[in-house]
Amino acid sequence: DMTALAYAPIAAEPRALIAERLDAIERDHDVRLLFAIESGSRAWGFPSPDSDYDVRFVYVHRPEWYLSIEQRRDVIELPIEGDLDINGWDLRKALALLLKPNPVLLEWLRSPIVYRADGEAMVKLLDLAEKTAHRRPSAYHYLHLCRGQYRRFIEDQDRVKLKKYFYALRPALALMWLRRHPNRALPMNFAELRAGLDLPAGLSAFLDEMLARKARSRELGEGPRLVVLDALIEEEMARAERALPGNAPATPDLAAEADTLFRDLVCENRKGGRT
DSSP: OHHHHHTOOOOHHHHHHHHHHHHHHHHHHTEEEEEEEEOSHHHHTOOOTTOOEEEEEEEEEOHHHHSOSSOOOOEEEOOOBTTEEEEEEEHHHHHHHHTSOOHHHHHHHTOSOEEEEOHHHHHHHHHHHHHSOOHHHHHHHHHHHHHHHHHHHTTTOSEEETTHHHHHHHHHHHHHHHHHOTTSOOOSSHHHHHHTTTOOHHHHHHHHHHHHHHHHOSOOOEEEOOHHHHHHHHHHHHHHHHHSSSOOOOOOOOHHHHHHHHHHHHHTTSTTSOO
């Protein structure tokens, strides 16, 4: 069942360890986490047994932290520890990137694996994100990802590591989604992405087999180039490259709304307030 596989829960032991690290971040840095999510292959829906836990979060300091003449660090990064990769952004940094807009933050807010969340804050952040002109930056983002993976691991190779196809195919399907569904939110998860694209039955069956193998094994091994996947990836990159030139849509002025949200969330974290 690929749907069940896509949403396989994080096991109790790593989830408890992640919770412990997140508690330590709040305590050691005197911050409140607005959300913490999984951002890597586990959230995408094609993990291997030894896949890292790519935990990403957005946090907020107390008001007085922001009232300083010092230029202060706006990221928190823990040293990579085994298969734990944990880091996050300060709220002010996150909002500034969101307004660009930044497709990465949009993905974080749509992750199907949530370790910790202030649900109300996430809804407000996602609402603001949806108002940005994010379709074109998203297309650039996924085209860049797709092109990079394809050129580095597939394009000039006679034989390829088969798992690398997933890292090129996911952004290719994201480009297809953006083209076919201009008014629908782009899913982060591979299974949801596929379900909304009506891929040929033969291709879907092949992907099911590959996903099941990837979930069981650290390595899928090498094999000859897969003509059907090459054609799909190359076509979506070519379509995106043709569609992107031209005038970008005007970016709505959301600075005042972002400022209000920033102040509200910071003020909730004042001494004596929410913790």
